[in-house]
Amino acid sequence: MQSESLLDVSGLTKVYGNKGSLFVPRKEILAVNKVSFSINRGETFGLIGESGSGKTTIGRMVMRLIDATAGDIQYKGKSILSMKKGEMDKLRNEMQIIFQDSGSAFNPRKTIGEQILHPLNKFYPGNEAQIQYKKVIEMLDVVGLRSDFYHRYPHELSGGQRQRAGIARALIVKPKFLVLDEPVSALDVSVKAQIMNLLIELQKEFQLTYLFIAHNLDLVAYFCDRVAVLSKGKMIETAPTIDLFRKPQHEVTQKLLSSILTLDGDLGDYYRKQSVI
Structure with missing residues (x-):
């Protein structure tokens, strides 16, 4: 049975910059460059990449916390970028975000x-x-x-x-959809494991769909069904988690994976080696 798509992102682009003036030259930074992906109902889709790759920017655009420069984001087949404030406010009970810094x-x-x-x-x-x-x-x-x-x-x-x-x-x-923006990166190892296992239990209980933003590949392997790799604002590779960890195609992905333990046997063996369990 083909999975039903809940969120569809196409050509998503974000440009930061100033307007310039007589004394300050105009400067633009391409933070996210034509990124496209879909997330199916009930799955956990991971976004990984080095610092500054655009992961958090994508998550915030998905939640309409910041405006996209170009592209489209559809939730249940409706474009949220074209929604007026009243329409978006009504949708926020279905789309929520958990931030990295629980203190602030x-x-x-x-x-x-x-x-x-x-x-x-x-x-x-x-x-x-x-x-x-x-x-x-x-x-x-x-x-x-x-x-x-x-x-x-x-x-x-x-x-x-x-x-x-x-x-x-x-x-x-x-809600039905949650953006998890590095939700455990500020926690110690034992607490990190507790929160991750809680999120897994809650996903089953409430039939949640997750967009999981992280730089910790151990957590991604443990938590995600599919993974997309970002580099300098571009999506360079996307695959089911088990395929990405076994046979990374892009050089950047290979370098990211080289920082963790070598995979021997199935991915289940890999999971059991990690401290997050």
């Missing part, structure tokens, strides 16, 4: 519970306060946090706890 992702003056409650009130207004509170407590439990975390402030949580809270805030509106 939260308002330090509000409790964790208040911040998880905010998107719930925005997308599902009208429910009684007690009902909304109960939903937040239930979601805290889903991500492995006790109910008393509702009343805590971000600085009172560890990095792993804040990231769990960030996952709870994203999931509270029942």
Whole structure:
């Protein structure tokens, strides 16, 4: 059975630059150059590449956090780049993002519970306060946090706890698609493993689709169904994870993979060697 596409990106381009002036010459930087890919329902699609390759820029364009210079992004067959603000706001309950820095992702003056409650009130207004509170407590439990975390402030949580809270805030509106922008890169190894396994469990439970942005190839091998490799804003290779790790085609991909353990046997053997498990 052919998989159904959820997100389709075609010719996506982002140019940064200034307009120039009498004393400052005009300068443009091509951050993303005509990138195209599709993500099927229920799969985890990985974006990897060296620092500055355009991974995070693509993720933010997919979420319409920054505007694309050219190209198109279709979600369920509809172009999100042509949507007006009201249309895009309605879609945000289906498309959420989990950021790399869990510290800066939260308002330090509000409790964790208040911040998880905010998107719930925005997308599902009208429910009684007690009902909304109960939903937040239930979601805290889903991500492995006790109910008393509702009343805590971000600085009172560890990095792993804040990231769990960030996952709870994203999931509270029942999205179908999540952009995971290096969600565990700031965490230590043991906490990293816990969060990755949590994301896998949640994907199965809530039938989620992931765009996973990372530079850690161990995590990509463990987590992704398919992988695209970026270099200087261009997509240079895309393949199922097992094929990419066994037979990388591009020189840049080969160099990236040379930094990890040699693959002997099937990819399952490779997974079991990694510290993330």
